[in-house]
Amino acid sequence: MHLRADSSKCTGCRLCQLACSLYHFQENNPKKSCLAIDPKFPDPGVFEVRTCTQCGECAEVCPVEAIIQNEKGAYYIDSEECIACLECVDVCPENVVFTHPDQEAPFECNLCGECVHFCAYGALYVE
Amino acid sequence: MLNGYGGRVLRVNLTQGRVEKSELDPDLARDYLGGRGFAASVLYSELEKGIDPLGEANKLIVAAGPISGLLIPGAGKTTFAAMSPATGGYADSNVGGLFSAEMKYAGYDLIIVEGVSPEPVYIYIDDDTVELRDAEDYWGKGAITAETALKKQLGDDFQIAVIGPGGENLVKFACICHDFGRQAGRAGVGTVMGSKKLKAIAIRGSKSIPVADVDEFRRVGREMYDYCKASDAWDVWVRLGTAGVNVPSNEWGSFPTRNFQSGHFDDMDKMTGEYMREQIVVTDKACFACPCACGKYSYSKKWDVHVEGPEYETAAFLGADVAIRDIEDVAYANYLCDELGIDTISAGNAIAFATECFEKGIIGVQDTDGLALSFGDSEAVFELIKRIASREGIGDVLAEGVRHAAQVFGGGSSHFAMEIKGLEISGYDSRNAPAMMLAYMTADIGAHHNRAWAITYDIQVGRDAITPDKAAKVIELQHIRPLIDCLGGCRLQWVELGMPLDYYVPAMKSITGIDRSWEDLMLAAERVWNLTRAFWVREMEGFGREWDYPPPRWYTDPVQSGPTEGKFVTKENVDKLLDMYYEQRGWTENGIPTREKLDQLGLDFVTI
Numbered sequence: 001m002h003l004r005a006d007s008s009k010c011t012g013c014r015l016c017q018l019a020c021s022l023y024h025f026q027e028n029n030p031k032k033s034c035l036a037i038d039p040k041f042p043d044p045g046v047f048e049v050r051t052c053t054q055c056g057e058c059a060e061v062c063p064v065e066a067i068i069q070n071e072k073g074a075y076y077i078d079s080e081e082c083i084a085c086l087e088c089v090d091v092c093p094e095n096v097v098f099t100h101p102d103q104e105a106p107f108e109c110n111l112c113g114e115c116v117h118f119c120a121y122g123a124l125y126v127e
Numbered sequence: 128m129l130n131g132y133g134g135r136v137l138r139v140n141l142t143q144g145r146v147e148k149s150e151l152d153p154d155l156a157r158d159y160l161g162g163r164g165f166a167a168s169v170l171y172s173e174l175e176k177g178i179d180p181l182g183e184a185n186k187l188i189v190a191a192g193p194i195s196g197l198l199i200p201g202a203g204k205t206t207f208a209a210m211s212p213a214t215g216g217y218a219d220s221n222v223g224g225l226f227s228a229e230m231k232y233a234g235y236d237l238i239i240v241e242g243v244s245p246e247p248v249y250i251y252i253d254d255d256t257v258e259l260r261d262a263e264d265y266w267g268k269g270a271i272t273a274e275t276a277l278k279k280q281l282g283d284d285f286q287i288a289v290i291g292p293g294g295e296n297l298v299k300f301a302c303i304c305h306d307f308g309r310q311a312g313r314a315g316v317g318t319v320m321g322s323k324k325l326k327a328i329a330i331r332g333s334k335s336i337p338v339a340d341v342d343e344f345r346r347v348g349r350e351m352y353d354y355c356k357a358s359d360a361w362d363v364w365v366r367l368g369t370a371g372v373n374v375p376s377n378e379w380g381s382f383p384t385r386n387f388q389s390g391h392f393d394d395m396d397k398m399t400g401e402y403m404r405e406q407i408v409v410t411d412k413a414c415f416a417c418p419c420a421c422g423k424y425s426y427s428k429k430w431d432v433h434v435e436g437p438e439y440e441t442a443a444f445l446g447a448d449v450a451i452r453d454i455e456d457v458a459y460a461n462y463l464c465d466e467l468g469i470d471t472i473s474a475g476n477a478i479a480f481a482t483e484c485f486e487k488g489i490i491g492v493q494d495t496d497g498l499a500l501s502f503g504d505s506e507a508v509f510e511l512i513k514r515i516a517s518r519e520g521i522g523d524v525l526a527e528g529v530r531h532a533a534q535v536f537g538g539g540s541s542h543f544a545m546e547i548k549g550l551e552i553s554g555y556d557s558r559n560a561p562a563m564m565l566a567y568m569t570a571d572i573g574a575h576h577n578r579a580w581a582i583t584y585d586i587q588v589g590r591d592a593i594t595p596d597k598a599a600k601v602i603e604l605q606h607i608r609p610l611i612d613c614l615g616g617c618r619l620q621w622v623e624l625g626m627p628l629d630y631y632v633p634a635m636k637s638i639t640g641i642d643r644s645w646e647d648l649m650l651a652a653e654r655v656w657n658l659t660r661a662f663w664v665r666e667m668e669g670f671g672r673e674w675d676y677p678p679p680r681w682y683t684d685p686v687q688s689g690p691t692e693g694k695f696v697t698k699e700n701v702d703k704l705l706d707m708y709y710e711q712r713g714w715t716e717n718g719i720p721t722r723e724k725l726d727q728l729g730l731d732f733v734t735i
Contacts (some may be wrong), residue, residue, distance in 0.1 A: 029232065
């Protein structure tokens with residue numbers, strides 16, 4: 001089970017990223033969110049959404065076993081254990097392990113599902 | 128730390144190559160909120176009377192509002208403002224997209240660009256780093272091309288505001304372009320940017336925006352979002368966007384046709400929102416934090432171009448007003464204007480004016496370097512757009528706007544130069560919609576519809592009525608809509624989906640921590656409205672009622688065809704509308720804010 005995206009429905013509104021930041025970090029900062037929106041403009045003029053597929057490669061590569069699964073089965077980085085080597089960031093096939101200057105440890109989707117609620121176009125779903 | 132604000136003003140002086148950051152004054156935030164409120168305040172207090180709008184003393188204001196960058200539906204507007212090179216009066220234009228959000232993430236509420244750069248530059252902002260960078264590689268490039276190139280160089284996460292050759296060549300209706308197809312289009316804000324040799328502003332920010340009460344803010348934002356999503360109007364609005372107004376406007380008799388000779392276009396088969404959706408729309412494209420994406424990003428196979436739109440206004444001015452009947456041709460004309468960086472409203476209006484002059488024999492092929500003009504000739508429209516942007520031949524005259532063009536062409540053409548205060552009228556023929564006509568007459572940048580979209584009120588209460596409630600409605604809208612401009616938002620969640628305005632009160636409280644009533648917020652909007660009026664009074668010798676008059680066509684020429692055939696508002700009724708409006712506003716009979724009104728609004732520093 002993981003967050004999925006039908007990019008053809010994405011409008012680039014960034015409400016998903018805003019919601020993620022607000023619910024994951026209690027902050028207003030889409031630069032601190034756990035999914036990516038890639039605009040392809042002017043041609044072809046579409047948005048591509050990248051979400052965590054819960055593939056587990058980040059957990060495999062982590063040298064200190066700081067990446068474990070939560071009660072939803074989503075991988076998450078324990079910031080207490082993390083040594084910020086950023087191997088997980090490099091290995092992620094979707095490039096959805098994120099970093100931000102404010103945060104010591106990288107962060108990734110914990111499957112809270114708030115983004116799904118805030119996508120008015122039905123581009124996001126958990127399955 | 129001011130909750131809801133980036134907290135800083137960035138001042139960039141292009142003459143001296145100097146950058147200065149200062150703290151945002153909480154009193155400015157309290158009295159003017161943000162967005163166009165900040166713009167009006169800075170322009171009135173920092174510009175001296177009588178400056179040259181294309182010279183060193185003019186300032187380009189870029190303003191975000193307290194909701195910019197936050198999870199509030201419609202928080203995607205940025206205000207650009209300056210003294211207008213087109214009108215000589217106050218100008219602001221807001222643009223959708225993501226620019227104001229990025230300003231807030233970088234920690235800025237207000238950017239003030241001063242002076243003139245000796246060489247083309249762009250302003251580079253990355254959080255606290257602010258640099259003036261050489262724009263030689265970008266100068267001369269189309270706006271879409273330049274935005275693409277800048278994002279490629281700097282990164283996709285930079286937001287770009289950029290001008291095209293139209294702005295570089297000081298076309299009086301040049302626009303500031305952003306996000307591949309949105310523009311701050313009116314009154315020449317792009318012209319000011321061009322006069323400063325400023326090609327672009329590129330900005331990226333990584334900071335969080337503080338709000339006073341995160342839990343309450345989340346709750347309010349969520350409720351506003353849920354309301355929008357559940358609205359009955361959501362489906363059609365997202366499917367068609369503003370092009371969904373094409374048919375209704377035509378049925379109201381307000382779709383400007385052949386230079387406003389009529390308000391009804393007789394050949395709409397290929398101009399409807401539905402046809403457009405089927406033929407060319409590729410992506411529904413949203414502005415920042417908007418759950419009802421009205422942007423219709425399109426691809427025309429016929430012309431092999433991508434363009435955002437055509438929007439309603441563009442279907443009006445590069446369509447019906449020049450009698451083009453195929454939305455794909457409108458899309459190509461739209462693309463040309465977007466890339467060249469000129470306002471589709473003013474450009475189409477000017478081309479329609481020239482075409483009527485040509486058809487009436489006021490100008491001829493000797494004036495157009497051999498180009499014959501006739502309504503319905505799309506190739507002529509494409510050619511004129513290019514000549515306007517490059518200021519070639521007749522393009523050089525039209526680039527000055529229709530008021531000037533009418534003076535040059537003569538032959539009585541001022542009668543049908545469709546402008547008020549020097550700004551080309553936008554997309555609603557109002558000869559049978561007195562409230563809308565009043566809205567156009569009294570809009571504070573010249574004739575523009577977005578201050579008070581009153582046409583639906585005319586339809587609702589009876590079109591022919593010239594009654595005080597119409598003035599009252601216009602005034603009310605002139606406070607509500609600009610209030611949303613001050614907050615940094617888009618009005619369309621309220622207008623199109625019925626999202627209650629009440630939400631802005633708890634939204635502002637949870638964001639700023641300050642409890643302000645709706646009346647208090649509207650007072651701030653009324654303050655801004657009177658301040659921008661005062662700007663005109665100060666700048667224009669003898670400013671008053673005369674300046675509010677519409678073009679003679681609107682009080683003399685009956686509508687030629689369609690549902691409003693034969694209608695026009697008499698001069699007597701034009702004056703009656705203004706009488707009622709001035710009285711309700713607390714202005715003199717000549718339309719000047721009284722000392723009493725100014726003091727009531729805390730504008731004691733205004734001495735007009």
